[in-house]
Amino acid sequence: METKEKRGARAYIGLAVLLALYAAAAVMTPRVARSSEMLIIGGLRLPVSTMAGVLSSLGNICIICLVVFYGKTGFILALASLLVQMPFWIRNCLVMQNTASIPGFFSSLLTTVAIFLIRSRDRRIDKFRQDEVEQLKKTQQITQSLFEDTATALVTAIDAKDEYSHGHSMRVAEYAGRIARELGKTEEECRKIYYAGLLHDVGKIGISDAIINKKGKLTKEEYEEIKKHPVLSNQILSSIRGYPYISIGAHYHHERYDGKGYPDGLKGEDIPEIARIIAVADAYDAMSSNRSYRHALPQQIIREEIISGAGTQFDPEIAMVMRHLIDLDSEYRMKEREAVKELAGDNEMHCGPYRSEISDGIHITRAITHISLTYRDEEPRDDQTAPAIILFDSLDARVHDDEKTIRNLNYYEYCEIWLDGQTVNHGVREIRTKRTAHEPAAPADGRAPERTAYEVAAVKCRDHVLIRIDNGRETTEVTIALPDSSRYVYIALTGKNCYISDVRIEQEANPVPDGFIPRIAEEISYIDGPEGDLPNVQVDGIRTAASAGVPVKDGMRISFHTMSLPTARLIWHCPYIVLFRSADGKVNGEGYREYAVIRLDGENWEDNKEAQSRIIANREDDFGGWDAWKKGNKEGFDCTVHFRREGNRITVSTRNLGLSVKDITTITGGPAAEETEVYAALTGDQCALTNIRVTQE
Ligand SMILES: [Fe+2]
Numbered sequence: 001m002e003t004k005e006k007r008g009a010r011a012y013i014g015l016a017v018l019l020a021l022y023a024a025a026a027v028m029t030p031r032v033a034r035s036s037e038m039l040i041i042g043g044l045r046l047p048v049s050t051m052a053g054v055l056s057s058l059g060n061i062c063i064i065c066l067v068v069f070y071g072k073t074g075f076i077l078a079l080a081s082l083l084v085q086m087p088f089w090i091r092n093c094l095v096m097q098n099t100a101s102i103p104g105f106f107s108s109l110l111t112t113v114a115i116f117l118i119r120s121r122d123r124r125i126d127k128f129r130q131d132e133v134e135q136l137k138k139t140q141q142i143t144q145s146l147f148e149d150t151a152t153a154l155v156t157a158i159d160a161k162d163e164y165s166h167g168h169s170m171r172v173a174e175y176a177g178r179i180a181r182e183l184g185k186t187e188e189e190c191r192k193i194y195y196a197g198l199l200h201d202v203g204k205i206g207i208s209d210a211i212i213n214k215k216g217k218l219t220k221e222e223y224e225e226i227k228k229h230p231v232l233s234n235q236i237l238s239s240i241r242g243y244p245y246i247s248i249g250a251h252y253h254h255e256r257y258d259g260k261g262y263p264d265g266l267k268g269e270d271i272p273e274i275a276r277i278i279a280v281a282d283a284y285d286a287m288s289s290n291r292s293y294r295h296a297l298p299q300q301i302i303r304e305e306i307i308s309g310a311g312t313q314f315d316p317e318i319a320m321v322m323r324h325l326i327d328l329d330s331e332y333r334m335k336e337r338e339a340v341k342e343l344a345g346d347n348e349m350h351c352g353p354y355r356s357e358i359s360d361g362i363h364i365t366r367a368i369t370h371i372s373l374t375y376r377d378e379e380p381r382d383d384q385t386a387p388a389i390i391l392f393d394s395l396d397a398r399v400h401d402d403e404k405t406i407r408n409l410n411y412y413e414y415c416e417i418w419l420d421g422q423t424v425n426h427g428v429r430e431i432r433t434k435r436t437a438h439e440p441a442a443p444a445d446g447r448a449p450e451r452t453a454y455e456v457a458a459v460k461c462r463d464h465v466l467i468r469i470d471n472g473r474e475t476t477e478v479t480i481a482l483p484d485s486s487r488y489v490y491i492a493l494t495g496k497n498c499y500i501s502d503v504r505i506e507q508e509a510n511p512v513p514d515g516f517i518p519r520i521a522e523e524i525s526y527i528d529g530p531e532g533d534l535p536n537v538q539v540d541g542i543r544t545a546a547s548a549g550v551p552v553k554d555g556m557r558i559s560f561h562t563m564s565l566p567t568a569r570l571i572w573h574c575p576y577i578v579l580f581r582s583a584d585g586k587v588n589g590e591g592y593r594e595y596a597v598i599r600l601d602g603e604n605w606e607d608n609k610e611a612q613s614r615i616i617a618n619r620e621d622d623f624g625g626w627d628a629w630k631k632g633n634k635e636g637f638d639c640t641v642h643f644r645r646e647g648n649r650i651t652v653s654t655r656n657l658g659l660s661v662k663d664i665t666t667i668t669g670g671p672a673a674e675e676t677e678v679y680a681a682l683t684g685d686q687c688a689l690t691n692i693r694v695t696q697e
Contacts, residue, residue, distance in 0.1 A: 015070060018062045019077065025059030026085055029104060030092070056104045060111040067115045067122075075119045082112050147243070151198055158204050162212050167336070168285055173197035175281035175325075175334065182321045183277075193274055196249030200278050203232030203250065230254050231263050245274055253278040258312045268315075276315040280306070280322045283313065288335035298395045298409055299332045300570045323603075327572065330542045330685075331363060331488065332395065348503075350378070351387075351495035358390065359503075361397035361490025364460045366511035371456040373493070374502040375419070386420035387454065387495040391428075391465065391480065393488045395569070410569045414482060414489065419454050419469050421476040430481040430521045437474045453502075460489050463524060464517040467491075481521035485540055487567045526565060526688035534692040539575075540565065542685045546578065546587040547692055549679030552650055555697035556643040560682060561690045562600075563636030568686040571626050574600045574633050575684035577641055577652055579611075579665055587681050595678065596665040598652055600639070601629070610669035616662045623658030632657040633687070643680060650678060 033052035038045050063081060066074035089105040092098040155169045162168070176197030180190040204212060207229055211222045218226065233250035240246055252266060252275030259267030261279075271279075287302040297305075303326045310319035325334065351357045362369060375387050390399055391414040400411045415431060416424040423431050455470040463485035467478040482489070493500060527536035539545045550558065562575045579596045582589035595611035602617025623629075637656060644651040648667040653660070670676055682689050 011070075015066075015074075015077075018066050019081075022059050022062035022066075022081055025055045025062065026081070029055045029059065030088070033104070053103065056107055060107060063111050064114060064118070067118045071122060072119075075115060078115050079112070082108055082115075143242075147195075147240075151195055154202055154205075155198055158201055161209060162204060168289065169198050169201055171285045171289075171334075171336065172200060172278065172281045175284055175322075176277050178325055179277050179281060179318060179321050182324065183318070192243070192245050193249070193277055195243065196246045196274050197278050197281055199237060199246050200233065200250045200253045200282065201229065202236050203229035203234070205236070206232040227254070227262050248272050249274040249278050251275070253282055255279065256313050257315050271315075273315075276318055280314050280318045283309070284322055284334070285336070290336055295396060295398070296335050299326060299329070299335075300395075302326065327542065332397070348499065348501040349493065349495070351498050351500065354388075354496035355390075355399075355401075355494050357494060358399045359493040361392065361394065361399070361492050362458075362505055363397065364391075364458045364465060364489040364491055365507070366459065366461060368457050368459045368508045368512060369491075370504075370506045370508070371454075371458070371491070371493075372502070372504045373454050373456075373500050375452045375454060375495070376499045376501075378497050378499050386418045386452075387493060387498060387500050388416055388418045389456070389467070390492045390494060391415050391417070392490055392492065393567075394490065397490050399492045399494075410567075412487070414465075415480060417467060417469075417478055419456070419471065419476075421469070421478070423478060428480050428482055432479045432520050434477045434479075435474055436477075438472070458491055459512055459516065461512060461514070461517045463521075464519065465489055466517040479517060479520050481519075484524045484526075484566060526563065527690050529561065529688075529690035532560070532691040532693040534694070536688070536690040536692070537682060538565075538688050539684045539686065543576070543683045546681045546683035547689065549580070549582070549585040549587060549589075549681045550694050551585070552579070552643050552645050552678045552680050553696060554643070554645040556680075557640055557695045557697065558643070558680065558682065558692065559638065559640040559695070560692040561636060561638050562633070562684070563688050563690075564630075564633040565686045565688060568630075568633065570685075571601050571630060572599060572603065573630075573684075573686040575639065575682055575687050575689060576600070577654075578681045578683055579613075579650060579652070580679055580681070581670065581676050582679070585677075585679050587683065593670060595650075595667060596652075596663060598661065598663040599684075600654065600656055600659070600661060602659055602661045611665050611667045613663060613665040616664075618660045620655070620658045620660055629657050629659065641680075645678070648676075652680070 029052050032055060033049050035048040037048045039048045039051070040046075063078045066078040068074070070077070085108060089108060093102055093105050158169060159167060173194045174197075177190050177194035180193040185193065207225060211218065211225055214222065230251050230253060234247045237247035237250050238244075249272070252264070252271050255261035255264065255266045255271040255275060256279075257268055257271070257276070259265050261271075284302065284306065287297045287305060288299075290296050303323060306314070306319050306322050306326065310316040314322075349357050349359065362371065373387065392399055392412060393414070394400060394411040395409040399413075400406050400409060405411065413426040414428045415426055421433055421435055423433060425431055452471050457468045459466050460482075463482045465480040465482060467480070469476045469478070493503070525538065527538045529536065534547050534550070537545050537547045550556070558577075560575075564573050568574075577598045577600075578587060578594060579598070580587060580592060580594045582592040584590050586592075593610055596613035598613075598615060602615065624632075639654060639656050641652060641654040644653075650665045650667070651662065652665070653662040655661070667676060667678065682692060
């Protein structure tokens with residue numbers, strides 16, 4: 001097939017030929033008209049001047065061809081050519097009284113009229129085509145929205161049937177879409193994968209409610225019945241002929257990469273990619289959702305499950321994308337949320353004894369969160385007549401009180417604040433309370449009103465939290481100095497013998513500026529240690545800070561001391577090395593391109609088109625297991641990273657706490673790969689990097 005470039009070149013050549021022919025005819029016509037010579041063709045003697053008409057017609061044909069074949073551009077060129085010629089015709093006819101020019105003048109005039117007529121017809125055709133395209137687009141939009149509405153209605157029907165699903169299909173669709181985006185799919189492909197994810201469990205409509213909602217273990221027969229749902233889904237969805245990928249996704253989403261899945265036992269790449277993506281998203285959601293017998297699993301457990309299932313249950317590449325998405329989700333937002341969201345709107349809590357009812361945690365960030373609620377105390381009445389909030393940190397954003405869960409989920413309670421201003425400190429450095437009474441003062445009878453509306457605003461800036469409570473009569477400001485800046489803060493609502501209702505939660509879009517909360521305690525720094533060649537770096541969250549970039553030289557060494565922050569609790573809360581290029585040598589600087597991120601726990605993330613990165617991690621004899629690794633990170637150690645560079649190949653190696661890590665990154669794209677100045681910088685997740693020294697072998 002002819003390429004676009006070839007077609008373009010041909011069009012330019014045609015345009016140039018027409019213009020050249022026209023110019024030649026325009027120049028030659030008056031000369032030929034004035035000639036008195038004779039032309040002898042065979043036995044025929046013709047005056048040369050008679051050829052002027054032929055040349056003039058040839059010129060006019062070129063002009064018309066320009067308009068017909070080159071649209072608007074051709075029209076402008078043709079008109080310009082005619083207008084340029086017009087003064088000569090007028091001068092010849094009127095000034096020089098050359099009667100031989102009169103036919104030529106009228107012929108040009110006629111051509112001018114003709115090109116205007118052709119142009120006007122072309123414009124009408126263009127308009128008609130445009131209208132047709134618009135109409136087609138509208139029809140497509142209507143079909144699309146009809147499809148989306150039908151899909152959503154179907155999903156609502158499945159979710160209504162399965163009382164434990166709580167929006168499972170929507171979340172699987174969302175996760176599948178995210179995986180697709182990470183895999184570099186186009187927007188159109190991501191959209192397809194999203195809808196395939198949304199409808200993957202449609203076949204459950206055909207399974208009996210009793211089996212789907214059964215609380216206990218399923219019998220073998222019941223399990224066989226459930227296993228029919230992919231085939232049923234396929235039967236239902238294959239009638240949507242315009243979107244065949246949807247039925248394919250649903251049909252094979254329970255196949256396993258090792259061939260042990262159902263319904264067809266397909267293996268590896270024989271399973272359509274769309275189904276392999278949905279399988280990972282589906283499994284992730286199953287683990288991050290609440291079940292009748294358990295809460296959502298902690299994020300690091302899901303992460304380990306995804307990694308251990310890579311190559312057996314899941315496509316290894318897709319599993320690694322999911323792992324990457326988990327790593328990016330430092331606040332564990334990709335999970336089923338119930339109470340927090342459901343608490344908004346017309347939700348309510350009946351609280352009996354203190355802390356018998358506690359809402360899920362509301363994450364407090366640098367953007368102010370507004371919580372409004374109505375409160376009424378109930379029998380048996382108590383002196384303590386106010387709702388309370390609990391400030392805490394936990395892997396699953398919930399309040400816990402049993403010791404094992406507290407340990408497993410790193411639960412840490414900061415303090416309790418009664419909305420009347422009383423506070424109980426459980427583990428913060430300092431709490432300060434300031435009350436301001438409003439005008440007018442409390443009601444004349446001095447009795448508290450039966451119902452109280454509270455407006456609570458909460459914000460976290462580094463290691464300080466500010467809670468402002470307004471009950472219409474007074475404002476209480478509580479400032480809290482947390483143990484350090486790297487922890488998360490959640491707020492849960494609770495109370496004692498009371499009824500809390502009309503809870504609304506809203507978060508502002510923009511974060512507050514630095515210094516918004518006046519300090520009540522000094523900032524705790526973990527990087528006060530000795531400084532080396534580069535300034536020390538405290539990384540509070542996943543890659544929230546990075547050292548300066550150092551140009552990678554063959555034989556270079558970077559040594560530093562690392563210690564994970566008190567909040568670190570996961571294996572990957574450790575230092576990372578980034579290989580990149582940028583105009584100013586800074587991470588995320590001008591023209592930033594990342595080649596590799598090498599984590600000291602032996603994992604890397606390859607996510608770019610300009611380099612290929614391969615990591616080899618070996619557990620040596622003195623590797624004492626991952627718990628020992630985490631402990632070693634907590635205590636801190638000195639680390640040396642060796643760099644080798646041969647042309648476009650960079651090898652990074654290091655050995656720490658019995659784990660040797662070697663990464664080979666080959667730069668394949670970008671400006672002259674061999675000469676690119678590649679920089680290395682230190683970053684990480686929840687770690688303090690000090691005494692950073694750069695040396696050369
Ligand atoms: Fe399923």
